[in-house]
Amino acid sequence: MQVNGKDYRTVWMHQRSVFMIEQNLLPFEFKIFESKNYQQTCNAIRTMLVRGAGAIGAAAGFAMAQAFLEAPKDNFRNFVAQARKDIEATRPTARNLFYATERVYLSGKKSTELALTEAQAVADKDAADSQAIGTFGNRLIKNGFHIQTHCNAGWLAFVDFGTALSPIYKAHKAGKDIFVWVDETRPRGQGAKLTAWELQNENIQHRIVPDNAGAWLMSQQKVDMMIVGADRIAANGDTANKIGTFEKAIVAKTFDVPFYVAAPTSTFDLSTKTGNDIIIEERNQEEVLCQSGIDNAGILRKIRIASPSSEAINPAFDVTPAKYITGIITEKGVIKPDEETIRKLFL
Amino acid sequence: MQVNGKDYRTVWMHQRSVFMIEQNLLPFEFKIFESKNYQQTCNAIRTMLVRGAGAIGAAAGFAMAQAFLEAPKDNFRNFVAQARKDIEATRPTARNLFYATERVYLSGKKSTELALTEAQAVADKDAADSQAIGTFGNRLIKNGFHIQTHCNAGWLAFVDFGTALSPIYKAHKAGKDIFVWVDETRPRGQGAKLTAWELQNENIQHRIVPDNAGAWLMSQQKVDMMIVGADRIAANGDTANKIGTFEKAIVAKTFDVPFYVAAPTSTFDLSTKTGNDIIIEERNQEEVLCQSGIDNAGILRKIRIASPSSEAINPAFDVTPAKYITGIITEKGVIKPDEETIRKLFL
Numbered sequence: 001m002q003v004n005g006k007d008y009r010t011v012w013m014h015q016r017s018v019f020m021i022e023q024n025l026l027p028f029e030f031k032i033f034e035s036k037n038y039q040q041t042c043n044a045i046r047t048m049l050v051r052g053a054g055a056i057g058a059a060a061g062f063a064m065a066q067a068f069l070e071a072p073k074d075n076f077r078n079f080v081a082q083a084r085k086d087i088e089a090t091r092p093t094a095r096n097l098f099y100a101t102e103r104v105y106l107s108g109k110k111s112t113e114l115a116l117t118e119a120q121a122v123a124d125k126d127a128a129d130s131q132a133i134g135t136f137g138n139r140l141i142k143n144g145f146h147i148q149t150h151c152n153a154g155w156l157a158f159v160d161f162g163t164a165l166s167p168i169y170k171a172h173k174a175g176k177d178i179f180v181w182v183d184e185t186r187p188r189g190q191g192a193k194l195t196a197w198e199l200q201n202e203n204i205q206h207r208i209v210p211d212n213a214g215a216w217l218m219s220q221q222k223v224d225m226m227i228v229g230a231d232r233i234a235a236n237g238d239t240a241n242k243i244g245t246f247e248k249a250i251v252a253k254t255f256d257v258p259f260y261v262a263a264p265t266s267t268f269d270l271s272t273k274t275g276n277d278i279i280i281e282e283r284n285q286e287e288v289l290c291q292s293g294i295d296n297a298g299i300l301r302k303i304r305i306a307s308p309s310s311e312a313i314n315p316a317f318d319v320t321p322a323k324y325i326t327g328i329i330t331e332k333g334v335i336k337p338d339e340e341t342i343r344k345l346f347l
Numbered sequence: 348m349q350v351n352g353k354d355y356r357t358v359w360m361h362q363r364s365v366f367m368i369e370q371n372l373l374p375f376e377f378k379i380f381e382s383k384n385y386q387q388t389c390n391a392i393r394t395m396l397v398r399g400a401g402a403i404g405a406a407a408g409f410a411m412a413q414a415f416l417e418a419p420k421d422n423f424r425n426f427v428a429q430a431r432k433d434i435e436a437t438r439p440t441a442r443n444l445f446y447a448t449e450r451v452y453l454s455g456k457k458s459t460e461l462a463l464t465e466a467q468a469v470a471d472k473d474a475a476d477s478q479a480i481g482t483f484g485n486r487l488i489k490n491g492f493h494i495q496t497h498c499n500a501g502w503l504a505f506v507d508f509g510t511a512l513s514p515i516y517k518a519h520k521a522g523k524d525i526f527v528w529v530d531e532t533r534p535r536g537q538g539a540k541l542t543a544w545e546l547q548n549e550n551i552q553h554r555i556v557p558d559n560a561g562a563w564l565m566s567q568q569k570v571d572m573m574i575v576g577a578d579r580i581a582a583n584g585d586t587a588n589k590i591g592t593f594e595k596a597i598v599a600k601t602f603d604v605p606f607y608v609a610a611p612t613s614t615f616d617l618s619t620k621t622g623n624d625i626i627i628e629e630r631n632q633e634e635v636l637c638q639s640g641i642d643n644a645g646i647l648r649k650i651r652i653a654s655p656s657s658e659a660i661n662p663a664f665d666v667t668p669a670k671y672i673t674g675i676i677t678e679k680g681v682i683k684p685d686e687e688t689i690r691k692l693f694l
Contacts, residue, residue: 027654182657184635186533187557189652192636196654208659210534210635211558212591216627216665219593244559246566247598254597280563288531288557289539291638293650303640303648305536307374307543310529312555318563 001155001169003030003201009127009159010055011062013119016069018062020050023156027197028294038066038083045090045097051190052157053231053267054130057096058123063087064104065119068112080108093240093281093317095232095269096126123159129264130161132331137167137227137262140327140334141176145224148181148209148217151242152194153229153262163262164227165198167329172204180206181217185242187288187314214248218255226252227329230263237322237337238275239263243315249324261320261337262329265345275319288312348502348516350377350548356474356506357402358409360466363416365409367397370503374544375641385413385430392437392444398537399504400578400614401477404443405470410434411451412466415459427455440587440628440664442579442616443473470506476611477508479678484514484574484609487674487681488523492571495528495556495564498589499541500576500609510609511574512545514676519551527553528564532589534635534661561595565602573599574676577610584669584684585622586610590662596671608667608684609676612692622666635659 001008011020018035024047025031033049035041041063044050050059067083087101100122108115141147153164161169171178180199185191192208199206209217217223226248232240239245239261252259272278289306306312322337335341348355358367365382371394372378380396382388388410391397397406414430434448447469455462488494498504500511508516518525527546532538539555546553556564564570573595579587586592586608599606619625636653653659669684682688 184533184653184659186531186559192653192657192659194654196657200654200656206657208635208653208657210590210659210661212533212589212594213660213662213665215594215597216590216662217660219665242559243557243563247559247562247594250562250601251594251597288555291640291650291652293638293652294655295648295650301642301648301650303638303642303650305638305640306531306539306555307541307547308641309547310539310543310553310555312531312539312557313560313564314557315560315563318560318566 001160010156011050011058011159012123013062013065016066018059018066020044020059021156022049023051023194024049027193028300037070038063038087041066042086042090052152053094053096053229054126054158055156056091056094057100057266058126058159060087060097061100061104061119061122064101064108065115068108068115080105091281092279093231095267099266126158126264127160129331130158130163130166133163133262133264133329134161134166134170136334137329138170138174140225140260141167141171141178143176146179146181146222148183148223148226149195150183150191150228150245150248151185152190154195154198156194156198157229163264164229165195167227167262168204169202172202178204180204181209181223182206183214183244184208184210185244186211211244215251218251218257223257225258225260227260227262230261230267231317232272232278233263233268233328234272234274234278235270235342236274236339237325237328237342239320239325240275240278240317241320243318246318246320249320253324258326259324260327260329261325264331268342270343270346275321278319280318281316283314283316285312285314288314348507357503358397358405358506359470360409360412363413365406365413367391367406368503369396370398370541371396374540375647384417385410385434388413389433389437399499400441400443400576401473401505402503403438403441404447404613405473405506407434407444408447408451408466408469411448411455412462415455415462427452438628439626440578442614446613473505473611474507476678477505477510477513480510480609480611480676481508481513481517483681484676485517485521487572487607488514488518488525490523493526493528493569495530495570495573496542497530497538497575497592497595498532499537501542501545503541503545504576510611511576512542514574514609515551516549519549525551527551528556528570529553530561530591531555531557532591533558558591562598565598565604570604572605572607574607574609577608577614578664579619579625580610580615580675581619581621581625582617582689583621583686584672584675584689586667586672587622587625587664588667590665593665593667596667600671605673606671607674607676608672611678615689617690617693622668625666627665628663630661630663632659632661635661
């Protein structure tokens, strides 16, 4: 997608470095971070400098490729095996991270050059899949639709185009008159910060919605459909995504609002039978108790917004059972979220 | 309730002044504001220096009493009539505001002294009702309960004791082992800021919960009951309360978590037939786009947390239909939320 008239991907590799849009600085500053080794890339994933299912996957693939480039000849096997463990330990929930790391690791065992090619292929496939998701998802969007989304499953969350936002971009480019309700998405505010910034960049009409206003909005018939992303989809269609997704899905069902998940098939994990088997990452409570933003002078600051002596919980994801999901928009088409249909995708 | 070992009410009158705990500064600073005339008190209600159903009601009653004290002899009737309009225009949703203003206005027409007595009676009744709500609500709480609450319906929201929190205080004093899940309550964060501060003051175990984590929490069977306050209850039991209450009620029903509303009978408005007749206040979008808190040096700052060019919606309340409410805890007992039972309360 374009920023200030120039084409960007969210993450890319050049020579031994991985380059990433610094998402911790958005929407207030647009800056590119250069990671010079796999450990730095791991750190970027852990601190969410790069975040979002697909972008994490691509960054993890590139990190694995970096490890093959960096591995000393006398300790090659141990080094890359340890690197794989380090990369996989950065974020436990995202399926794409394990998928990409494994693919690059297996290729790298043949040759380092193949690791590099494979990492690039993972990233390219992610962008192509996102574009295809846009094409299929766009068919579900009617002229005049008000679409709600949660968190950021836009191009910043992938290598390009995104998943939940990709159909919206396609619909907008096709000349449809659409409006997007952007869930703020506490605690980290990826909706208010990233999705709103993406939509603003593309001149798509939108408003930020406090997460608490979901039921009110839907009860007023102001939402025609909801599209969200996914971090991991179990074999039965249960879907892990940003905390709050489950709550929105319940509310959407109550008001008969179609609830779609948009995700490439790389997000499916057939070895995970149901949502009960998905590990939910518990993140630092600071993310709930504090907030970052800019003051009047444009200086980025972190403030504590909660009572000074109180603590918080911070589950990063929840699991939406398949029965709440109208359909899953994949790069192969829109499918029903049941095990038989999902398994057919991989035949 | 006590702060630093001294007894306080949230709002009180002495001579011509109304005194209020400055809730905009909490939980970071504890300070008392002295309002010297009814216009200042109106402004305190409008800017939410004083907030919460009962505290707004008491402040409005005191403001009306101030107006009687301030009214010039040659323009007495017009002055107090205009003052009543000004007071009623401060916040459109809170039932108690209209209830208190009317009572003091009607008394004041007889004599200014009666206006003062009536305003004090409104405040005293609020505190007594809150205490009775605690007694009835406590009977619903079992030892070991994990109770979730939304927004702040504690003593800061009333003159003393509170509504949703009053049963929790009573249960704690009775020696029950209880734990409170405190919804952060975006956009203004009254849960993270005020409820957490109140519970900390009383040494009651609690954790702040991002609003998005509600469904996750309940799906994990971590919530035994939910108690919330109310800003206005219609004749059929439909309940207006802080934005997000409706969403929690839907989720609670999904997981069979008992969902209680705690409110004095002064919150009921029999002239409002159903929730559809309740006007929902739309507040300034700045409350969503910006946040206040303290930086590392303890300085209170306001920062923008959203994409700089994007706008937001900010409905302050939503209406939970009666069918989602297990019971309403009033000062007269716990009732079922149906029209027949509600009308009997007022016989």
